[in-house]
Amino acid sequence: MGGMLVLLVIIGVVVVAAIGIYNGLIVLRNRCENAWSQVDVQLRRRYDLIPNLIETVKGYARHEREVFEKVTQARAQAINASTVKEQAQAENMLTGALKTLFAVAENYPDLKANQNFLLLQEELAGTESKIAYARQFYNDMVMKYNQKQQVFPANIIANMFRFKERDYFEIEEAAAREPVKVAF
Amino acid sequence: MYEQIASNKRRSFFLILFFLGLIFLLAWLFEQLAGMGTEGLIAAFIIAFAMTIGSYYASDKIVLAMSKARPVEKKDYPYLYNVVEGLAIAAGLPKPRCYVIDDSAPNAFATGRNPKNSVIVVTTGLLEKMNRVELEGVIAHEMSHIKNYDVLVQTLTVVMVGVVALLSDWMLRTFWWGGGRVRKVGRGRGGSKAGGSSAGAIIVVVGLILAILSPLIAQLIRFAVSRRREFLADASGAMLTRYPPGLASALRKIAADREPLEVANKATAHLYIVNPLKDMGGAVNKLFSTHPPIEERIAALERM
Numbered sequence: 462m463g464g465m466l467v468l469l470v471i472i473g474v475v476v477v478a479a480i481g482i483y484n485g486l487i488v489l490r491n492r493c494e495n496a497w498s499q500v501d502v503q504l505r506r507r508y509d510l511i512p513n514l515i516e517t518v519k520g521y522a523r524h525e526r527e528v529f530e531k532v533t534q535a536r537a538q539a540i541n542a543s544t545v546k547e548q549a550q551a552e553n554m555l556t557g558a559l560k561t562l563f564a565v566a567e568n569y570p571d572l573k574a575n576q577n578f579l580l581l582q583e584e585l586a587g588t589e590s591k592i593a594y595a596r597q598f599y600n601d602m603v604m605k606y607n608q609k610q611q612v613f614p615a616n617i618i619a620n621m622f623r624f625k626e627r628d629y630f631e632i633e634e635a636a637a638r639e640p641v642k643v644a645f
Numbered sequence: 646m647y648e649q650i651a652s653n654k655r656r657s658f659f660l661i662l663f664f665l666g667l668i669f670l671l672a673w674l675f676e677q678l679a680g681m682g683t684e685g686l687i688a689a690f691i692i693a694f695a696m697t698i699g700s701y702y703a704s705d706k707i708v709l710a711m712s713k714a715r716p717v718e719k720k721d722y723p724y725l726y727n728v729v730e731g732l733a734i735a736a737g738l739p740k741p742r743c744y745v746i747d748d749s750a751p752n753a754f755a756t757g758r759n760p761k762n763s764v765i766v767v768t769t770g771l772l773e774k775m776n777r778v779e780l781e782g783v784i785a786h787e788m789s790h791i792k793n794y795d796v797l798v799q800t801l802t803v804v805m806v807g808v809v810a811l812l813s814d815w816m817l818r819t820f821w822w823g824g825g826r827v828r829k830v831g832r833g834r835g836g837s838k839a840g841g842s843s844a845g846a847i848i849v850v851v852g853l854i855l856a857i858l859s860p861l862i863a864q865l866i867r868f869a870v871s872r873r874r875e876f877l878a879d880a881s882g883a884m885l886t887r888y889p890p891g892l893a894s895a896l897r898k899i900a901a902d903r904e905p906l907e908v909a910n911k912a913t914a915h916l917y918i919v920n921p922l923k924d925m926g927g928a929v930n931k932l933f934s935t936h937p938p939i940e941e942r943i944a945a946l947e948r949m
Contacts, residue, residue: 499734580723587727590781594735597887 482618489606493627496599497545500630503592504539504552510588511536511559514581518562521572525565532558545628552592553632559585596630603627649945650884653877657798660870664805664863671812671859674852677845679819685812693807701800705756705764708916712754712908714744714766725772728780729765732788735885741765741791750906751775751899754916755787756796763791768906775895782892785882786918793881795874799915802867809863816856864933871915871935879942883949893946900939 515529535558539551563582566572573579607626610619618624668686676682700707719726725743733740741755741763751771757763765787775783790796883889899919909921915935931938 496737503734583723583727586777587723587731590777591727591731591734594731594885598735598737 478614479618482615483622486606486609486615486619486622486624489602489609490624493599493602493606496595496602497630500592500595500599503588503595504548507555507585507588507592508536508540510581510585514562514578514585517575517578517581518566518572521569521575522565528558528562528565532562534558545630549631556589556632593632596632600629600631603629647884649880649949650877653873653880657870657873657877660866660873661798661801661805664802664866664870667859667862667866668805668808668812671809671816671855674848674855675812675816675819677848678816678852685815686808689808689811689815690804692811693804696807697800697804700803701758701796704758704796704800705762708754708756708913709744709764709766711910711913712746712766714746717743717745722772724777725767725780728777728784729788732781732784732885735785736788736792738763738788738792741788743767745769745772746906746908748906748908749773750904750921751902752906752909752917752919752921753783753787754913754918755790756916757791758796758800759794760791765791770902770904771899774898774902778886778888778891779895779898781886782882782888782895783918785885786878786892787882788885789878789881790874793874793877795878798870798874802870806860806863806867810860813856813859816852820853820856868933868935872937875936876942876945879946880949883946889946889949893943896939896943896946 511532515532518525519529532555535551535555539548539555542548542551566578609615610624610626672682672686674682675685679685717725722743722745725745729743730740738760741757741760742765744764744766746752746766746768748768749770750768751774753765753767753771755763755765765784767783771780771783879892882892886892896919906917906921909917911922914920914922919939920934920936
């Protein structure tokens with residue numbers, strides 16, 4: 462009878478611990494998703510700014526068609542990306558294309574004096590750094606979530622219920638730290 | 646960076662623990678001397694709490710009014726807004742409200758009892774004199790004050806200073822007016838064993854000394870806690886931007902700026918990122934300062 466009781470207590474403790482770990486994993490997964498939606502909000506904000514920017518630049522630098530096409534194309538690709546990895550790649554391209562656009566804008570003094578252009582430039586720079594911060598927050602969350610899945614004994618529960626590790630949102634070094642700069 | 650954050654948290658925790666120890670020691674002595682330790686402690690706590698609770702809830706409004714800060718909108722200060730929004734994202738906090746003080750001296754502070762009610766205030770001078778990386782460093786420092794609930798920590802230490810001040814004041818009054826009571830110590834609730842009168846005499850002496858010194862000690866602990874929280878905010882601010890040199894160079898610029906901040910005074914000076922009264926230097930001054938010396942803060946940032 463006593464042995465029965467001990468066994469029951471042990472099973473009880475294990476079950477409670479397992480439930481705790483499972484819930485912990487769910488909480489972390491939701492936090493990752495929330496963090497990702499923060500990234501997404503900022504990425505979308507950048508997509509929304511781009512057509513406006515292109516219109517403004519076009520008013521002064523009509524024949525730089527190549528640059529505009531590159532930016533538009535990169536933007537479309539980024540919008541259609543489905544996985545975190547694809548997204549990261551597309552964002553890298555977009556950041557590069559935007560850099561070229563701002564480099565080109567350097568050659569047009571009238572454009573550089575345009576109030577609307579300056580405002581857009583500040584908005585884009587702000588959005589770029591927000592993307593960087595949101596990305597950092599997301600990656601921190603992913604690290605916590607992935608780590609929780611790797612450590613013992615949580616890894617048993619994670620395997621049992623098929624929790625998957627999430628991808629980090631990685632952006633090329635140079636593009637990541639510095640917001641878009643006008644001077645090159 | 647991680648170690649600095651952990652060590653600053655640990656040290657402010659121990660300071661507060663030490664503070665509590667001082668309060669209980671005072672209460673115990675009061676018990677021995679006047680037999681009113683518990684009642685005294687409760688009364689002192691209630692009074693100090695009541696005096697502070699108002700300032701806790703209205704702190705933001707009072708401080709904002711005192712420093713003549715005005716709320717600003719995104720369209721007027723897109724630069725400030727973008728930086729604040731970005732760091733709120735990095736810290737995972739709701740975006741604080743933004744206020745500006747029209748003063749050319751560069752400085753900033755944060756207030757509000759919790760992240761939902763938080764406010765970040767910067768001077769127009771800060772916006773003019775900092776580049777983006779430096780401004781991000783400063784705002785990250787303020788954001789960290791919000792994230793670490795420093796207004797709450799500060800209120801807590803002010804309550805404790807109040808408790809200590811009241812207790813020691815009452816003790817001194819007991820010495821002054823209740824000489825008869827004090828002499829009964831030997832037979833009182835505290836010591837009824839033999840030789841009680843000599844133990845009683847020691848308690849009287851210790852009690853007298855502590856009653857005189859403890860308000861001072863309490864203030865010193867409060868300042869030490871405040872300095873610890875500044876270091877903590879520097880370290881966790883650097884954690885947000887992942888770029889300690891930004892804040893370091895901002896601190897250097899603010900310290901080098903000779904312009905005084907007109908709206909700052911003794912009551913609000915402790916809030917700012919760098920003491921706006923600029924009366925630093927000297928070992929004694931350092932003990933009574935709410936901010937660590939700039940050079941030490943920069944050195945800590947450079948070690949990260």
